[in-house]
Amino acid sequence: MAGLRKIRVSGNGAVRWPVVAVTGLFLLLPAEPVWSPGAQSALAADAPAKGKPLLDEVVRKARQEGELVATISSSWRKTLIQPLTDAFRKRLGLDVKVTLANVESSQHFVMAIAETQAGAPPTYDVVQGTDSETMQLHGAGGTQRVENWEALLAEINPLVRSGKVRLDQIGQGPLRGQSFMFMANVKQLIYNTKLISEKDLPRTHAQLGDPKYKGKFSQPPWTTHWDIGLAALEKPDRNEWLDVVRKAGKNGGAVLYESAGVQRVILGEFAFALAQDRYMRQIFAKDPKAPIGSRFFDDYNGLTGFYHSVRTRPRHPAAATLFALWMTTPEAQAIWQPSDLQAVPYGDSKIDREFRLNIEKSKARVIGWLDNDKTLELLKWYGTEEGRKYVEAMARAIRGE
Amino acid sequence: MPSVIPFVRRRARIATADALPLAFSWLVLAVVIFLLAFVLYMTFVPSLPTEPGFTLRHWSNVASSRLLTKVVPNTVIVGFGTICIAAFFALPLAWLLNRTTLPLRTTFTTMIGIVPVIPGFILAMGWIMLLDERIGLINNVAANLLGLSSLPLGVKDTPWGMAWVLGLVLTPPIFFLVAGPLCRIDPSLEEVAGVIGMKQLTTLRRVTLPLVWPGILGGLIYTFMTAVSIFEIPALLGAASGKVPVLASEIFYSVRPGGPLTATFAYGAAGVYGTLLAVPSLVGLYFYLRVLERTERYQVITGKGYRPRETDLGPLNWIGIGFVISYLVLAVALPLLVLLWASLMPVLQLPSREALSKLSFINYDSLLEGLGGIAVIWNTVVLVLCVSLLVSFFSFMVSWVVVRTRIRSRKLIDMLVMVPHAIPSLAFAFALAMLGILASRWLAWLPLSGTIGIIVIAHIINRMPYGTRVMNSALGQVHHELEEIAQVCGTKTPTVMRRIILPLVKPSVVYLAVWTAMLSFQEVTMALFLSGPQNHVLAVSIWELWESGSLGTAAAGAVAMVATMSALMFAILSVARGPTAGLVGRGVAEPPVAEEP
Amino acid sequence: MIRVTNLRKQFVTKHGALAAVRGVAFEVKEGEIFMLLGPSGCGKTTTLRCIAGLEAPDEGEIWIGEQLVFADRGQKIVPVYKRGVGMVFQSYAIWPHLTVFENVAYPLVYGIFKAPKSEVRERVAKTLRLVGMERLEDRPAPLLSGGQQQRVALARALVYEPKVLLLDEPLSNLDAKLRAEMRVELRALMKRLNITAVYVTHDQEEALVLSDRIAVMHGGEIKQIGSPRDIYVRPENDVVAGFIGTAxxxxxxxxxxxxxxxxxxxxxxxxxxxxxxxxxxxxxxxxxxxxxxxxxxxxxxxxxxxxxxxxxxxxxxxxxxxxxxxxxxxxxxxxxxxxxxxxxxxxxxxxxxxxxxxxxxxxx
CATH class of the missing domain: 2.40.50.140 (Nucleic acid-binding proteins)
Known part of the structure; x- marks a missing residue:
């Protein structure tokens, strides 16, 4: 509904685009074979020259499509929708209807996979979700590769064009050219400074099973804090790890969503909670004097990246491509970050710099699913029947079974 | 030829009077059956119904010793505990506020009506703030007064704590289910008892209670089923930690193991648990129907004038008022205070001098935009109006078939319409979402996926069980001769419904519509699951705020929501005259003094 | 005016089939007050409800006037609202949400007896006058006494001038004195309007006073049909003799x-x-x-x-x-x-x- 009220921007675009279209078409054909994933280092420099017409061509198509339907994180304020829409249309000179909807990715991706499997048209042209979710959608054939993504990204994102940000910081591993990272968070400990001192906090995940933390902490019901641990261990033994999870599960005070867990840490009901960094920033933004602190684990800290992906057979593929790429830009970031407070790992804002500095200073080991072959291998294994059962067992172990 | 007789009779009846309500009943039941079949089918599908395959995994996973030794006993305790507590409050309240001369009855009744608008997570949070063994305000105060280091009072990690909070939340459904019948009992029945010389208390026990027994029983069964299917309150009070697992929490977590597999939920498992919930519910329903069989005995609106007699409690008035107020304090005032407090705190803290200095209205800044603006409000209004109208309509039709006809399938219909209540709304929403996707592939013209319509359907099916309880109870009380004479007078069933029966049960219908509207307004699980680009509703916005850590803003939203709803309710009721009391039972405008010869 | 032949009806309960009416047959002449008399559970009310169309018999034929309204095994069944009969129930079934006027006007406002708007008020007033309720038009139904309700119920049944009037123990809820008065009044009224009536009662005195002919029912069967004097003086069997008067x-x-x-x-x-x-x-x-x-x-x-x-x-x-x-x-x-x-x-x-x-x- 929000899209209906959008103000029409950039009327002059209509005069220009037929010209651009013709030139663009000619340029597109010979250009295509040149772009191969191998040649990325040279790209950053080349991009400005070849990117412009490519981008203009996509913009032309997007105008023809006339509409865009995309998801944004369910945690983003609804007040962000209008500014994001306006900025996006203005930047690309698009006079199209834009609908952005808060969607909880974990719920929607199931539907997205079902849509793909049923051959139904996708509800959203472009969707955002975490790395592991996106990998699953990718595996089910639910995402569509963006042609010429390197050149287009360089044209749209000044950080890429200037070479400050490498392409593999935005598109990594199997998701290269498919999905584009735009924010991330790191799991850690958030604690009530009145109830526990920094030095008393557990150092490793295994220490969560220590009797001295009995009933003192809360962790979320999802396995995110634990599943990636197998890739961080020197010699991973699945059964042993499950025991560690179970001990911690039995030792914990509650299993609550991270947000609820942090709230109850502030209330003083629990000493600390396993949660992501964003909640810390959120609380400090509202109450700088809140009795709260955070600490990384020494063994590992899971990084969750958030990606935009263009869906397979979307109704508006060109507009979707533009949106997925534009969301990586500092321009977009400047709109959503001040209220959502999640970091952009490659970004240049205060939050981003502090985010990187924190990790550097504490020498914390941060690990994400797309980091290396080992993590990817593990993610793949979790998708098998055996892995699925293991995750289910882990989820039960978290609840102390 | 005795074997032909039933057939003949049935055909004859259908042909004449019941075709219309029967058609509407089967329309809604067809959707229910189709969805149920789909939910059941999904219990045998490994992951998504769009992927081929067959598995018994969901069923075998459920069978564990833990289920029998922990989950089921806990669920039973929570279920029965809840109905005990709810009945403890609801039955005296219903009598006090409908059949006595207590002052301020209408205001009290309206306030009870507000309870369902308060989001469950706020209530649970409130009780933790009050009774937690470490931070609970009541516990701390009491411990200080009594000089104890700790108090055993607590709502966390015990099924009784869950039952307590759930009982407070679920008092209104029983209250309202009983209020209607209580108001409409033929006073002569009670007067007869008075003449015989029974004391008032005995009259209550021997005459009044048995007369509203179907209403009470229906309410209790409904409450039991609701109590065992609510997730958020037990989850916040310890079910999620696995300390006091109940079926609802098991469903939730078996469905969402989280982690790297978030996108391949085992929704089939929800169907399995749904079946487990459905079985005891249907057993309860069977007994309910047995009582209903004798419904003739309970037809208390007859053509001989009726007017509720109101007992003057005299000096006992104060005890009555005390009872009402203590319930309202526990179920309305405390959670609302917590809600208000949470909305005024930048970051939720326990009340203290330091916390008081932080009070601010920051959470109310640009609240409307934060909740999604006019579009979301509009969606919400459309949803709430459609659901409340359609639920009232279809409930009336189904209950008509069940209560007022002798069609042989009427018991089956009554059972079927009740089943959705046992199926977790998550499973229903998932099934509906899947069907929406399939429909968008094969029946592209059907506006399902991502529209407000799909949420409307989900809510209707979800609310039909309660709707039909209310209507069964209301229609069961209209003496069959009132309907028959209208037919003899030359009018067909639709006219009889519209001109005679509907006006007679109007209080129940209005109440049902308002109540449905409020629950539909507050419902999150399904609305969230079925949300698309264009159909966000208010409750979803608030839930998203809460879930993403903005408790303060969520609370501010909830405060606005509760305030709006209360204002609306008071407005509707004062316009609809005979304030709330008129809503819940006083069908006939109360005449000042009856001129009895 | 009314002809019933071989009427049979059984109810299926959880204790098995219960034959309520077993081969009842009788004929009522135009303008006659015909009484179905018997102890409770004898099938008299079921018979009456079959005539009204509120029950579908299993077997038999029912004629009202020249019209066959029910024929064997549901081959023909005229729905209740088309049968054009008037009816008064034991409970009166006065609609409590309407006033006296609205109650009586209902048949003329909706349904097949609909009358032009201009006539309604006049006809209702006339009928209310007939039953002596003309001054209470605007009174809400719940505020009526038993006797008044009974009169309203009667007015509602008469207002559309039905060919046939069916009465199901209309006086049994009144006190003894009023009942005795109403008997005489009711008979006079029905005779004045020359109405054909089937009247169900268990009260033999009522039957004797009110009726032209009586059918004594017992166990779902008619034991004797005859004038009140015949039934009283020459009962054909001990059931009839025992039920009517003291014997x-x-x-x-x-x-x-x-x-x-x-x-x-x-x-x-x-x-x-x-x-x-x-x-x-x-x-x-x-x-x-x-x-x-x-x-x-x-x-x-x-x-x-x-x-x-x-x-x-x-x-x-x-x-x-x-x-x-x-x-x-x-x-x-x-x-x-x-x-x-x-x-x-x-x-x-x-x-x-x-x-x-x-x-x-x-x-x-």
Whole structure:
């Protein structure tokens, strides 16, 4: 509904685009074979020259499509929708209807996979979700590769064009050219400074099973804090790890969503909670004097990246491509970050710099699913029947079974 | 030829009077059956119904010793505990506020009506703030007064704590289910008892209670089923930690193991648990129907004038008022205070001098935009109006078939319409979402996926069980001769419904519509699951705020929501005259003094 | 006007099938008040509801006027609202959400008896006048007394001038005095309007006062149809005799059948009685003899020479205002009889009891 009220921007675009279209078409054909994933280092420099017409061509198509339907994180304020829409249309000179909807990715991706499997048209042209979710959608054939993504990204994102940000910081591993990272968070400990001192906090995940933390902490019901641990261990033994999870599960005070867990840490009901960094920033933004602190684990800290992906057979593929790429830009970031407070790992804002500095200073080991072959291998294994059962067992172990 | 007789009779009846309500009943039941079949089918599908395959995994996973030794006993305790507590409050309240001369009855009744608008997570949070063994305000105060280091009072990690909070939340459904019948009992029945010389208390026990027994029983069964299917309150009070697992929490977590597999939920498992919930519910329903069989005995609106007699409690008035107020304090005032407090705190803290200095209205800044603006409000209004109208309509039709006809399938219909209540709304929403996707592939013209319509359907099916309880109870009380004479007078069933029966049960219908509207307004699980680009509703916005850590803003939203709803309710009721009391039972405008010869 | 043939109806309950009506047949002439009389559970109300169309019979035919409204096994079934009958229920079924006027006007405003708007008020007023409720038009129904409700129910049934009026124990909820008044009034009204009525009651006095003809029902069957006087004076069987009025019933056997005279002799537990016998009577045949209490003659002057006179002792004598009701023991058997109030008797008194020959009826 929000899209209906959008103000029409950039009327002059209509005069220009037929010209651009013709030139663009000619340029597109010979250009295509040149772009191969191998040649990325040279790209950053080349991009400005070849990117412009490519981008203009996509913009032309997007105008023809006339509409865009995309998801944004369910945690983003609804007040962000209008500014994001306006900025996006203005930047690309698009006079199209834009609908952005808060969607909880974990719920929607199931539907997205079902849509793909049923051959139904996708509800959203472009969707955002975490790395592991996106990998699953990718595996089910639910995402569509963006042609010429390197050149287009360089044209749209000044950080890429200037070479400050490498392409593999935005598109990594199997998701290269498919999905584009735009924010991330790191799991850690958030604690009530009145109830526990920094030095008393557990150092490793295994220490969560220590009797001295009995009933003192809360962790979320999802396995995110634990599943990636197998890739961080020197010699991973699945059964042993499950025991560690179970001990911690039995030792914990509650299993609550991270947000609820942090709230109850502030209330003083629990000493600390396993949660992501964003909640810390959120609380400090509202109450700088809140009795709260955070600490990384020494063994590992899971990084969750958030990606935009263009869906397979979307109704508006060109507009979707533009949106997925534009969301990586500092321009977009400047709109959503001040209220959502999640970091952009490659970004240049205060939050981003502090985010990187924190990790550097504490020498914390941060690990994400797309980091290396080992993590990817593990993610793949979790998708098998055996892995699925293991995750289910882990989820039960978290609840102390 | 005795074997032909039933057939003949049935055909004859259908042909004449019941075709219309029967058609509407089967329309809604067809959707229910189709969805149920789909939910059941999904219990045998490994992951998504769009992927081929067959598995018994969901069923075998459920069978564990833990289920029998922990989950089921806990669920039973929570279920029965809840109905005990709810009945403890609801039955005296219903009598006090409908059949006595207590002052301020209408205001009290309206306030009870507000309870369902308060989001469950706020209530649970409130009780933790009050009774937690470490931070609970009541516990701390009491411990200080009594000089104890700790108090055993607590709502966390015990099924009784869950039952307590759930009982407070679920008092209104029983209250309202009983209020209607209580108001409409033929006073002569009670007067007869008075003449015989029974004391008032005995009259209550021997005459009044048995007369509203179907209403009470229906309410209790409904409450039991609701109590065992609510997730958020037990989850916040310890079910999620696995300390006091109940079926609802098991469903939730078996469905969402989280982690790297978030996108391949085992929704089939929800169907399995749904079946487990459905079985005891249907057993309860069977007994309910047995009582209903004798419904003739309970037809208390007859053509001989009726007017509720109101007992003057005299000096006992104060005890009555005390009872009402203590319930309202526990179920309305405390959670609302917590809600208000949470909305005024930048970051939720326990009340203290330091916390008081932080009070601010920051959470109310640009609240409307934060909740999604006019579009979301509009969606919400459309949803709430459609659901409340359609639920009232279809409930009336189904209950008509069940209560007022002798069609042989009427018991089956009554059972079927009740089943959705046992199926977790998550499973229903998932099934509906899947069907929406399939429909968008094969029946592209059907506006399902991502529209407000799909949420409307989900809510209707979800609310039909309660709707039909209310209507069964209301229609069961209209003496069959009132309907028959209208037919003899030359009018067909639709006219009889519209001109005679509907006006007679109007209080129940209005109440049902308002109540449905409020629950539909507050419902999150399904609305969230079925949300698309264009159909966000208010409750979803608030839930998203809460879930993403903005408790303060969520609370501010909830405060606005509760305030709006209360204002609306008071407005509707004062316009609809005979304030709330008129809503819940006083069908006939109360005449000042009856001129009895 | 109404013809019912071989009407059968059974209800299926969890205890099995229950035959409520078993082959009922009767005919009601135009303008006649026809009474279905019987104890509760005899099938009279079911029969009435079948005529109204509120129950679908299993078998039989029902005609209202020239129209066949129900034929065997549902081959033809006219729905209730098309049958054009008027009905008054025991509970009156006054719609409590409407006023008196609205209640009565309902049939004229909706449905097949719809009348032009201009006529409604006039016709309602006329009908209310008929039942003596003209001043209470605007009163809400719940504020009416029982008698008033009964009148409104009647007005509502009459306002659309139905061919047939069906009444289901319309007076049973009234107090005794009002009931007695209403009986007479109701009969006068129905006769004035020349309405054909089927009236269900369990009250024999009501039946006797109100009806032109009575059908006594028992166990789902009609036991006898006849005028009130026939039913009372010449009951055809012990069920009818026992149900209508008070009757002394004695088992007897025929001992003498005279050649050509109609009077014969029967032996009973109280002694031999002379009475008239039907031509078919045979010696040794077991019969029941019946005589009414008011026909018994009691004298204190000792046994005379008159026939059928026995010695008895007054066991009980109750003064009920207009007469004495006595129980007199004759040969150890209790005989009920009524004495004029002028004839004072006391219990324990020896009396002579005469059962006049003409008062004795033989029942098969």
């Amino acid at each position: 002394n019933l004695l088992p007897a056997s025929i001992s003498t059948v005279p050649g050509n005279a109609r009077e014969g002799l029967v032996s009973t537990p109280i002694g031999a009685l002379v009475c008239s016998l039907p031509p078919s009577a045979a010696v040794g045949q077991a019969v029941t003899i019946m005589f009414r209490p008011e026909d018994v003659l009691v004298s204190v002057s000792g046994i005379g020479q008159s026939r059928n006179t026995f010695a008895g002792i007054v066991e009980q004598a109750v003064f009920v205002g207009s007469r004495f009701q006595c129980v007199i023991s004759v040969n150890g058997l209790k005989i009920e009889c009524e004495l004029p109030k002028s004839q004072v008797v006391e219990s324990g008194q020896n009396v002579a009891v005469e059962i006049p020959c003409h008062a004795i009826h033989l029942l098969p």
